[in-house]
Amino acid sequence: MQAKPEKITAIASKGTPFARGTRRLSAAMLFFENMVKIPLFQCQRCGECVLSHTAFVCSQRCPKRLRNGPCGGTRPAGYCEVYPERRCIWHRIVRRSKWMGRTAFLCRMEKIHNWDLEKTSAWLNVFTGRIDPPTFFLRKKRMNDAERKNTI
Amino acid sequence: MTLREKIQSDALIVTAELGPPQHGDGQSVRKKCNHFRKGVDGINITDNQTGIVRMSSIATAVLVSEEKLEPVIQMTCRDRNRIALQSDLLGAAALGIENVLCLTGDHQKFGNHPEARGVYDVDSVQLVAMVNRMNEGFFLSGDPIDPPPKFLIGAAANPFAEPFEFRLTRLAKKIEAGARFIQTQAVFDLERFRVWMQGVRGLGLHRKAAILAGVLPVRSGKAIRYMKEEVSGILIPDTLIERMDRADDPKEEGIRIAVEIIRELRREEGVRGIHLMPVMWESITPRILEEAGLIEETKH
Numbered sequence: 001m002q003a004k005p006e007k008i009t010a011i012a013s014k015g016t017p018f019a020r021g022t023r024r025l026s027a028a029m030l031f032f033e034n035m036v037k038i039p040l041f042q043c044q045r046c047g048e049c050v051l052s053h054t055a056f057v058c059s060q061r062c063p064k065r066l067r068n069g070p071c072g073g074t075r076p077a078g079y080c081e082v083y084p085e086r087r088c089i090w091h092r093i094v095r096r097s098k099w100m101g102r103t104a105f106l107c108r109m110e111k112i113h114n115w116d117l118e119k120t121s122a123w124l125n126v127f128t129g130r131i132d133p134p135t136f137f138l139r140k141k142r143m144n145d146a147e148r149k150n151t152i
Numbered sequence: 153m154t155l156r157e158k159i160q161s162d163a164l165i166v167t168a169e170l171g172p173p174q175h176g177d178g179q180s181v182r183k184k185c186n187h188f189r190k191g192v193d194g195i196n197i198t199d200n201q202t203g204i205v206r207m208s209s210i211a212t213a214v215l216v217s218e219e220k221l222e223p224v225i226q227m228t229c230r231d232r233n234r235i236a237l238q239s240d241l242l243g244a245a246a247l248g249i250e251n252v253l254c255l256t257g258d259h260q261k262f263g264n265h266p267e268a269r270g271v272y273d274v275d276s277v278q279l280v281a282m283v284n285r286m287n288e289g290f291f292l293s294g295d296p297i298d299p300p301p302k303f304l305i306g307a308a309a310n311p312f313a314e315p316f317e318f319r320l321t322r323l324a325k326k327i328e329a330g331a332r333f334i335q336t337q338a339v340f341d342l343e344r345f346r347v348w349m350q351g352v353r354g355l356g357l358h359r360k361a362a363i364l365a366g367v368l369p370v371r372s373g374k375a376i377r378y379m380k381e382e383v384s385g386i387l388i389p390d391t392l393i394e395r396m397d398r399a400d401d402p403k404e405e406g407i408r409i410a411v412e413i414i415r416e417l418r419r420e421e422g423v424r425g426i427h428l429m430p431v432m433w434e435s436i437t438p439r440i441l442e443e444a445g446l447i448e449e450t451k452h
Contacts, residue, residue, distance in 0.1 A: 063270075071276075072385045074315070088315075106321055107324075115273070
């Protein structure tokens with residue numbers, strides 16, 4: 001697994017306020033978005049979707065809503081500290097990322113969540129440039145020897 | 153020497169942990185300070201650890217610095233949103249507190265107010281980045297801070313919790329975000345710690361931040377059993393539990409185990425110091441440091 005972090009460019013996105021019409025459009029789009037995202041990913045409607053970085057497991061299902069990795073309390077065998085009957089969501093993300101070959105996405109720092117986007121349509125937010133677009137395909141990079149040493 | 157100077161130099165660093173009391177009487181904090189007079193470079197003041205209400209960490213830190221000791225305040229994301237975090241940090245800077253340890257915080261479910269609303273507005277990696285940005289002279293919103301605070305930023309790492317392979321990535325992220333010292337979870341399983349340190353050295357992280365290995369002295373077989381079963385994120389080998397059970401004087405055995413672990417940790421390349429966590433047993437600090445031979449070495 002690659003462990004070299006990416007350079008941090010921005011730690012929070014500057015939020016632009018919603019116009020009234022956009023809120024309505026967002027609510028309408030959210031209706032359809034929910035039909036897809038809730039059954040498939042148990043989407044928590046944070047409006048700032050990072051599913052493509054977390055191997056399509058919603059990180060917002062974590063009781064602490066962590067966006068940058070697991071807290072220090074994960075139980076043996078990868079169960080959640082708060083709800084012992086559930087698996088730690090970040091344990092699942094890491095496992096799925098490895099399976100899908102998407103671990104490079106876990107090395108970037110996710111921005112601080114903009115709570116104004118809560119319960120808005122992430123699809124519309126991408127379209128209006130409020131959040132970064134999802135990255136579906138990872139460009140394959142040939143590793144040199146030094147970089148291969150840095151992967152574990 | 154301050155903690156910042158110590159980290160920049162090559163000297164051994166020893167930090168210890170002080171839990172604030174569950175009442176408003178400052179005298180007990182001052183009394184506890186006496187255990188940390190010799191050989192300790194920084195005193196971590198916990199921030200409502202395990203979600204139990206205690207004296208505020210900044211207020212306790214002021215009491216500690218009045219006793220001429222250097223505090224390290226812990227800042228957790230459980231109780232404050234980004235506005236409160238930044239305002240508390242400015243207040244801490246004004247009171248002369250320079251060291252901050254950025255943590256996510258234990259979930260409120262484990263505390264004495266499990267019904268409380270957890271905030272978790274930012275997470276620990278983002279908090280490190282946010283404090284770093286304040287050092288650069290900007291609030292999170294981008295508004296300038298003039299003059300900017302000068303915090304020494306620390307972060308925590310847990311080499312023992314699942315998913316093991318991702319823990320190094322997360323540590324690397326924290327260091328990239330601006331952490332300058334790292335305090336680890338209590339080490340009992342030296343094998344696992346050595347594997348983790350190998351990874352740390354492989355990435356060169358020990359050169360970018362000072363790694364302080366956590367040591368937690370236990371006082372009874374019951375306590376160590378409780379930690380193994382109830383406290384998640386700590387790995388305890390069965391041999392240690394057996395040793396504690398068999399001992400005639402469990403307290404002495406606990407001290408011996410802590411001293412042995414410290415000696416082993418000091419041999420590990422890349423470990424810059426020790427972070428002692430005498431939970432509810434602060435009075436034992438001088439003895440452990442003395443027996444592990446740390447007091448002579450930290451003299452300056």
